[in-house]
Amino acid sequence: MGDQKTLSYDKSNKPFYSSSSSPCSFTAIVVFLIFVSYLLYSFSFISFLNPYSPSKSPNSLLVPVIRLGSGQTPEEQTELKHIVFGIAASSDLWKHRREYVKTWWKPNGVMNGAVWLDKPINDTVSSSSALPQIRISSDTSSFKYRYRNGHRSAIRITRIVSETVRMLNGTEAERNVRWVVMGDDDTVFFTENLVRVLRKYDHKQFYYIGAPSESHLQNLHQFSYGMAYGGGGFAISYPLAKVLEKMQDRCIERYSDLYGSDDRIHACMAELGVPLTKEVGFHQFDVYGNLLGLLSVHPQAPIVSIHHLDVVDPIFPKTNRVNALKKLMIPAKLDSASLVQQSVCYDKSHQWTMSISWGYTVQITRTYMPARMMEVPTRTFNDWHLRSDFTNLAFNTRPVTWTDCQRPRVFYFSHAFSNSSSSDTTTISQYLRHDEWYPKCEWGIADPSEINQIFVYKKPTPDRWSKVVIRFVPSKDSNFAFVNAIEVISAPKDLIGDVATSVSHDGTEKFNGLAKQAMEVVYRVNVGGRKVTPFNDTLWRTWVTDEGFLKTGDGSSEKSYFTGRIKYRRGGASREVGPDNVYNTARVGKRSNGLVDMSWGFKVNVGYKYLIRMHFCDIASKSLGRLYFNVYINGNLAYEDFDISYAADNVLASPYYIDFVVDATADDNNPSGSSITVSVGPSNKTSVDGNGVDAILNGVEIMKMNNSMGSLDGYVSTEMILSTCPNRRNLSIFIAMLAFMCIFMSFYIVTQRKRVKDQYGWTKLSMDVLEDNSKSGNQFTARKA
Numbered sequence: 001m002g003d004q005k006t007l008s009y010d011k012s013n014k015p016f017y018s019s020s021s022s023p024c025s026f027t028a029i030v031v032f033l034i035f036v037s038y039l040l041y042s043f044s045f046i047s048f049l050n051p052y053s054p055s056k057s058p059n060s061l062l063v064p065v066i067r068l069g070s071g072q073t074p075e076e077q078t079e080l081k082h083i084v085f086g087i088a089a090s091s092d093l094w095k096h097r098r099e100y101v102k103t104w105w106k107p108n109g110v111m112n113g114a115v116w117l118d119k120p121i122n123d124t125v126s127s128s129s130a131l132p133q134i135r136i137s138s139d140t141s142s143f144k145y146r147y148r149n150g151h152r153s154a155i156r157i158t159r160i161v162s163e164t165v166r167m168l169n170g171t172e173a174e175r176n177v178r179w180v181v182m183g184d185d186d187t188v189f190f191t192e193n194l195v196r197v198l199r200k201y202d203h204k205q206f207y208y209i210g211a212p213s214e215s216h217l218q219n220l221h222q223f224s225y226g227m228a229y230g231g232g233g234f235a236i237s238y239p240l241a242k243v244l245e246k247m248q249d250r251c252i253e254r255y256s257d258l259y260g261s262d263d264r265i266h267a268c269m270a271e272l273g274v275p276l277t278k279e280v281g282f283h284q285f286d287v288y289g290n291l292l293g294l295l296s297v298h299p300q301a302p303i304v305s306i307h308h309l310d311v312v313d314p315i316f317p318k319t320n321r322v323n324a325l326k327k328l329m330i331p332a333k334l335d336s337a338s339l340v341q342q343s344v345c346y347d348k349s350h351q352w353t354m355s356i357s358w359g360y361t362v363q364i365t366r367t368y369m370p371a372r373m374m375e376v377p378t379r380t381f382n383d384w385h386l387r388s389d390f391t392n393l394a395f396n397t398r399p400v401t402w403t404d405c406q407r408p409r410v411f412y413f414s415h416a417f418s419n420s421s422s423s424d425t426t427t428i429s430q431y432l433r434h435d436e437w438y439p440k441c442e443w444g445i446a447d448p449s450e451i452n453q454i455f456v457y458k459k460p461t462p463d464r465w466s467k468v469v470i471r472f473v474p475s476k477d478s479n480f481a482f483v484n485a486i487e488v489i490s491a492p493k494d495l496i497g498d499v500a501t502s503v504s505h506d507g508t509e510k511f512n513g514l515a516k517q518a519m520e521v522v523y524r525v526n527v528g529g530r531k532v533t534p535f536n537d538t539l540w541r542t543w544v545t546d547e548g549f550l551k552t553g554d555g556s557s558e559k560s561y562f563t564g565r566i567k568y569r570r571g572g573a574s575r576e577v578g579p580d581n582v583y584n585t586a587r588v589g590k591r592s593n594g595l596v597d598m599s600w601g602f603k604v605n606v607g608y609k610y611l612i613r614m615h616f617c618d619i620a621s622k623s624l625g626r627l628y629f630n631v632y633i634n635g636n637l638a639y640e641d642f643d644i645s646y647a648a649d650n651v652l653a654s655p656y657y658i659d660f661v662v663d664a665t666a667d668d669n670n671p672s673g674s675s676i677t678v679s680v681g682p683s684n685k686t687s688v689d690g691n692g693v694d695a696i697l698n699g700v701e702i703m704k705m706n707n708s709m710g711s712l713d714g715y716v717s718t719e720m721i722l723s724t725c726p727n728r729r730n731l732s733i734f735i736a737m738l739a740f741m742c743i744f745m746s747f748y749i750v751t752q753r754k755r756v757k758d759q760y761g762w763t764k765l766s767m768d769v770l771e772d773n774s775k776s777g778n779q780f781t782a783r784k785a
Contacts, residue, residue: 077199078178078179078195078198078199078203079195080106080110080111080191080195081110081111081112081176082176082177082178082179082203083111083112083113083177083178083179083180083181083194083195083198083235084112084113084164084168084173084177084179084180084181085111085112085113085114085132085180085181085182085183085189086113086114086116086160086161086163086164086180086181086182086183087101087113087114087115087116087132087182087183087184087185087187088116088157088160088182088183088184088185088230088261089115089116089117089184089185090117090118090153090185091117091118091119091120091121093185094115094117094121094123094185095121095123097185097186097310098115098131098185099322100185100186100187100188100309100321100322100325101115101131101132101185102130102131103188103322103325103326103329104188104189104190104191104329105130105131105132106191107129107130107131108129111132111191112173112177113132113133113164113181114132114133114134114135114164114167115131115132115133115134115135115185116135116136116137116156116157116160116163116164117134117135117136117137118136118137118153118156119136120136121134135163135167137156137159137160137163138159138163140152140155140156140159143155143249143252143253143256144253144256145256146256146257147256147257147258147259150259150260154258154259154260154261154264155252155261155264156261157230157261158248158252158260158261158262158264158265159248159249159252160182160261161180161182161236161241161244161245161248161265162244162245162248162249164180164241165180165241165242165244165245166245177238178198178203178237178238179198179203179235179236179237179238180235180236180238180241181194181233181234181235181236182230182233182234182235182236182265183230183231183232183233183305183307184230184231184307186231186307186308186309186310187231187232187233187305187306187307188305188306188307188309188325189233189304189305190302190303190304190305190332190336190339192332192336192337193281193302193303193304193336193337193339194235194304194305196302196337196465196466197209197235197279197281197302197304198235199466201237201277202237203237203238203239204237204239205237205239206237206239206240206243206272206274207235207236207237207240207274207277208228208234208235208236208237208240208269208274208275208276208277209228209234209235209236209276209277209278209279209282210227210228210229210232210233210234210235210276210277210278210279210282211228211229211232211278211279211280211281211282211283211284212224212225212226212227212228212229212276212278212284212394213229213232213284213286213384213394214283214284214285214286214287214294214384214393214394214395215286215287215383215384215385215392215393215394216391216392216393216394217383217384217385217392218286218384219394222259223259223260223262223263223266224263224266225394226266226275226276227262227263227265227266227276228262228265228266228276228282229262229282229284229286229307230260230261230262230265231262231284231285231307231308232282232283232284232285232305232306232307233282233304233305233307234262234265234282240272240274243272244268244269244272247268247271247272248268251264251267251268251271252264252268254267255267279301279304280299280301281299281301281302281303281304281305282304282305283303283304283305283306283307284307284308285306285307285308285311285312286308286384287308287311287312287381287382287383287384287393288311288312288381288382288383288384288386289312289313289380289381289382290312290313290380290381291306291312291313291315291380291381292361292378292380292410293377293378293379293380293381293397293400294377294380294381295315295340295357295360295361296340296342296355296357296360296361296363296377296378297342297355297357297374297375297376297377297378298340298341298342298357300341301465302336302337302339302464302465303339303340309321309325312381315327315328315360316328316412316413317412317434327413328359328360328413330359330413330415330416331358331359331360331413331416331427331429332359334359334416334417334418334427334460335358335359335427335458335460335461335462336462337461337462337463337464337465338358338359338458338460338461338464339358339359339360340357340358340359340360341357341358341464342355342356342357342374342375343355343356343358344356344371344374344375346368350445350446350448351366351367351368351445351446352364352365352366352445352446352448353365353366353367353368353369353374355374355408356456358429358456358458359413359416359429360412360413361410361411361412361413361431362410362411362431362454362456363408363409363410363411364408364409364411364448364451365406365407365408365409366405366406366441366443366445366446366447366448367405367406367443367445369406373398376396376397376398377395377396377397377398378397378398378399378400378408379397379398379399379400380400404439404440404441405441405442405443405445407438407439409433409438409448409449409451410433410434410436411431411432411433411434411451411453411454412431412432412434413429413430413431414430414431414432414453415429415430416428416429416430418460424459425459425460426457426458426459427457427458427459427460428455428456428457429455429456429458430453430454430455431453431454431455431456432452432453433449433451433452433453468488470486489539489540491539491576492574492576492577495576495577496514496515496519496611497514497515497659498512498513498514498515498516499511499512499514499659500514500611500659500660500661501638501639501658501659501660501661502660502661502662502663503633503634503636503638503660503661503662504636504662504663505634505636507636507637508637508638511661514611514659514661517611517705517706518705518706518710518712519611519703519704519705519706519712520703520704520712520713521701521702521703522602522604522610522702522703522704523544523549523602523700523701523702524541524542524543524544524699524700524701524702525543525544525545525546525549525600525699525700525701526543526544526545526546526581526582526585526698526699527546527585527586527587527600527615527697527698527699527700528546528557528559528560528585528586528587528588528697528698529543529545529559529561529581529582529584529585529586529698530545530581530585531543531544531545532579532581532582536579536581537579537581538575538576538579539576543579543581543582543699546587546600546700549600549601549602550587550598550599550600551599551600551601551677552597552598552599556589556598557587557588557589557598558587558588558589558590559585559586559587559588560585560586560587560588560619560620560696561584561585561619562583562584562585562586562617562619562653563584564584564619564653565653566580566583566584566617566653566654566655567651567652567653567654567655568654568655569648569649569651569654571649572648572649572654572655572656573615573655573656573657577615577655577657578615578655578657578698578699582615582698582699583615583617583619583653583655583698583699584617584619585619585698586617586619586620586696586697586698587696587697588620588693588694588695588696589629589680589681589682589693589694589695589696590692590693590694597632597679597680597681597682597695598679598680598681598695598697599632599677599678599679600677600678600679600700601675601676601677602675602676602677602678602702603674603675604664604674604675604676604702604704605664605674605704606664606665606674607664607665607707608664608704608705608707608712609661609662609663609664609704609705610661610662610663610664610676610702610703610704610705611659611660611661611701611702611703611705612633612659612660612661612662612676612678612700612701612702613657613658613659613660613700613701613702613703614631614657614658614660614678614697614699614700615655615656615657615697615698615699615700615701616644616647616655616656616657616658616696616697616698617653617654617655617656617698618644618645618648618652618653618654618696619652619653619696619698620693620696621644621645621652621692621693624645624650624652625643625645625646625650626645626687626692626693627643627644627645627687627692627693627695627696628641628642628643628644628682628683628685628686628687629641629642629644629680629681629682629683629686629694629695629696630642630680630681630682630683630695631658631660631679631680632677632678632679632680632681633660633662633676633677633678633679634662634676634677635677635679638660639658640683641683641684641685642683643685644696655698661705662676664676676702678697678700680695680696680697681694681695682694682695
């Protein structure tokens with residue numbers, strides 16, 4: 001203890017070092033800790049730079065994933081019946097706001113959900129089948145609410161998610177629930193578009209979907225850009241809602257200082273580690289005034305909801321709010337996917353710019369206006385704080401007009417109908433001129449005010465948001481891009497599954513997200529058979545022979561041909577996965593030819609992952625349960641003791657396939673990384689029968705997967721990005737030098753401070769924290785109810 005520094009306090013409660021001690025040891029400790037921190041950071045940073053570092057999965061985790069063919073019944077896509085709505089309402093306003101709900105609610109069991117009130121009401125209309133069922137929220141008086149000038153109803157509203165889950169628990173309806181969607185009684189949903197949005201996401205995973213406010217100040221100060229605003233509505237996947245229900249009450253207790261219901265949901269989501277998935281079609285509409293400037297330039301996304309209908313003007317002029325909504329639902333029923341989607345076009349003969357927000361407005365402006373400018377909302381509304389300060393908004397805006405001559409002529413939607421008399425269905429929508437003051441213009445350009453009505457002819461596009469978009473971008477060495485032809489071929493949904501087995505020298509592991517990858521076929525090989533032309537393939541593919549890829553000699557394998565019927569079965573591969581001409585031929589390894597592996601080699605581009613699909617069909621065995629073999633990728637064990645009979649449900653000549661993912665980078669078994677080797681060979685369970693089959697393979701497909709930038713080729717390839725990365729050794733030297741400089745500067749500062757006398761004492765830190773002093777900062781305290 002004699003070497004330790006003593007610390008004392010004088011009468012003023014200021015600590016000082018005793019004269020017999022020195023701060024040198026303290027300085028040494030600080031310098032040492034800084035050095036260790038930089039050293040550890042350097043090593044962790046260098047290892048982080050390798051995006052292809054293999055996972056440390058033990059070799060014992062050899063769990064292959066067999067993808068099922070089209071015989072498997074695909075999961076039904078999300079529909080309205082899979083969504084349950086929780087609508088927050090109050091007994092004081094429900095009689096008025098239920099009219100909003102009637103405009104979008106589909107009665108007679110088409111939609112499921114409940115309106116949650118604070119207390120019962122005597123109203124026979126609300127109990128009709130045209131509205132959701134009425135539920136009364138449970139008592140929340142035991143929960144603390146400490147936000148000054150707020151309203152504790154926020155606690156009741158935030159618990160509607162949990163109460164909706166409890167309402168469903170153990171019921172028959174719960175089996176079909178995939179999403180819980182929250183909204184207010186003045187929220188209007190466009191349900192077909194809501195379904196379109198939710199179909200993009202896996203309902204079995206944790207998702208919290210919505211959008212922030214239009215008010216920058218709201219997002220920045222009181223709430224968050226990472227929060228879904230409840231008035232605009234938000235969706236929670238049902239597995240996440242079930243987890244939230246179990247912890248929400250405890251979570252609410254920890255956030256008694258928050259203002260609203262949606263920020264409490266956001267706080268609980270943060271504790272569960274679920275971020276907001278933003279969908280710009282949810283609209284809180286934290287604005288006042290006319291929505292013309294916002295709805296006429298809606299983002300390129302389906303409109304899902306609108307809110308604050310009692311605050312903004314009616315969507316259409318010269319009518320009340322409810323009737324305006326009913327009018328908007330007319331085009332929504334004809335083509336909901338295209339509702340308020342903007343198109344900009346030009347009339348050269350009149351020098352006009354026309355902006356069409358389908359189903360809402362047509363605006364004509366004199367002179368040519370760039371499309372980039374026409375996409376910016378005009379200031380027909382005021383910000384949420386009524387300051388007329390458009391820097392308070394979370395998006396760009398522009399004046400309605402810069403000059404009198406550029407003032408747009410507005411034509412509002414009047415009526416629409418579907419014309420099915422021709423072979424193609426066409427929607428015809430009518431827009432009438434809105435009478436308002438238009439100043440005179442001396443430009444000599446024709447005045448659009450002379451037009452009274454406009455008709456827009458359009459084909460319905462229900463698949464607008466599910467189309468495949470292909471873009472061709474010139475590489476940096478070229479000034480143009482072109483394509484000669486594009487073929488779009490219908491294929492089974494499970495042609496490419498979502499899960500495969502990733503194989504590396506460290507073992508195997510599960511690979512998720514395969515269905516979201518873009519793929520390019522590199523090789524499609526009919527092993528042991530002849531070339532298969534598009535005329536003999538259900539999806540018009542070409543399968544080449546394997547002679548150019550076989551690495552082992554012909555003496556180690558035999559070709560096998562099958563003249564019987566290939567037995568496609570439910571749960572196995574289908575003819576779309578592979579045609580008969582692939583499954584009725586194979587290469588087999590036999591003990592009589594020597595106990596060796598059959599291998600095929602394929603040249604590939606380095607820097608990409610590849611999907612390897614191996615096709616199997618036991619056309620060579622004379623009985624079941626006698627064919628076991630191992631599968632290797634680049635010499636790494638991908639599948640051990642594969643039981644072909646068990647995988648085929650004990651049916652001979654029944655096809656199936658297995659998907660593997662491999663990274664085309666160098667490793668011990670593949671030093672160059674520019675080739676992929678596929679092998680099958682005998683296992684420890686292989687039959688000792690000299691005439692038996694040791695291994696079999698019918699076909700191989702190799703597909704390149706897109707890199708992290710979504711590219712399959714070009715200057716944004718992974719290979720180029722990796723080639724521009726700094727060398728590990730040079731980077732480590734740089735970080736070491738930086739660490740040395742930081743240590744030197746730290747030592748210099750400590751040395752300078754040492755020269756100053758300890759004449760300034762330390763202020764004693766008070767340890768007396770007031771438990772109930774709410775004025776001492778924004779403190780979160782956990783208390784029992």
